[in-house]
Amino acid sequence: MKPLVNAPSRTEQVYHAIRESICDCSLEPGMHLVQEDLAGTLGVSRxxxxxxxxxxxxxxxxxxxGGRGLFVAPIDRESMEHHYQIRLVLDQLxxxxxxxxxxxxxAFKARLRREGDAILAIGKGAEQAGSAAExxxxxxxxxxxxxxxxxxxxxxxxxxxHWLFLRRIMIGVLLHAARGPLVWAQHEHILDLLVAGEVDRAVTLATDHVLGAQQALIEAMEAGKADHLFGAATLS
Incomplete structure (x- = not known):
């Protein structure tokens, strides 16, 4: 066998570029993906x-x-709920x-506080700057x-x-359910409880955090506030 090359291949670069565009909703659910156009945009071959x-x-x-080609996967309520079920269990654990x-x-507590606070500061700044994707x-x-x-x-x-799917959902929550400040306030409270070692209270808040995001998205979908993001148009 030959030694592995550390540099990412062209396919990996293209994959990551398209994946990020899907996850941040630059390529919206239901959008037709024309491979020639993507190749031209990225400056690569097909x-x-x-x-x-x-x-x-x-x-x-x-x-x-069918014969219509490839599309960005739509976001439907059933799939969303399935992903949130898995996320809830993982977050609780x-x-x-x-x-x-x-x-x-x-020592673990001190590291948790220090590194967690740094992430909170950057995240709050991004939310206040109005960049949902960031x-x-x-x-x-x-x-x-x-x-x-x-x-x-x-x-x-x-x-x-699951985050590959959920990142698209969360963009919709921030843009259409006005949950940005609440999300980061809950993050801060969760971190405080973790640092304090409040096991049961931390699990309860983490549960409320996940279920609240899910419910906010359901309400946004039912109100038709984000049809262009959540696949209101079918691919059939």
């Missing part, structure tokens, strides 16, 4: 775009509609483990930080595939 599309289909971010570690380890990136960073601090190395990789 081959890496074709290969990237296979990876994106495996992620569930791109779907094929991570928060419980972090709070328990904080109660037992002073605020969501830091939102994911906050939750990923908790996953990492939980001490179970399986939590974060298990969550990552």
């Amino acid at each position: 081959q890496p775009v074709q290969q990237a599309m296979l990876l994106l289909k495996n992620d569930g971010l791109v779907v094929e509609s 991570a928060v419980r483990l972090v709070a328990e570690r904080s109660r037992q380890d002073a 605020a969501v990136r830091h939102d994911v960073q906050f939750h990923s930080f908790i996953y990492d601090m939980a001490g179970n190395p399986l939590i974060r990789p298990t969550a990552e595939s």
Whole structure:
């Protein structure tokens, strides 16, 4: 076998570029993806775009509609609820483990406070600047930080595939449900409870945090406030 090359391949670069555009809703749910256009925009040949599309289909971010081609996967309520169910369980587990570690380890508690506060400061700044996509990136960073601090190395990789879907959902929540300030206030409160080692209270607030975001999105969808983001138009 030949040594692996560290630099990302052209296919990986294309995959990540398109994936990020889907996750931050620059490429909206239901949008027709024309491979020639994508190749032209990215300045590459069609081959890496074709290969990237296979990876994106495996992620569930791109779907094929008969003979009509490839489309950004729509966001429907049932899929949203399924992803939120998994996220809820993972967040509850991570928060419980972090709070328990904080109660037992002073050095861990100090690190949790220091690094958590830094993430909160950056995230609040992004939210106040009005960039929903950037605020969501830091939102994911906050939750990923908790996953990492939980001490179970399986939590974060298990969550990552769901975040690919949920990041698009969260953009909609911030843009259409006006939850930005509340989200970051809850993050701050969750961190305080984790640092204090308040296991049960931290789990309760984390639960309310996830379910509140889900309910806000459901209400936005039912009110028709974000039809262009949440796949109101079908692909059939």
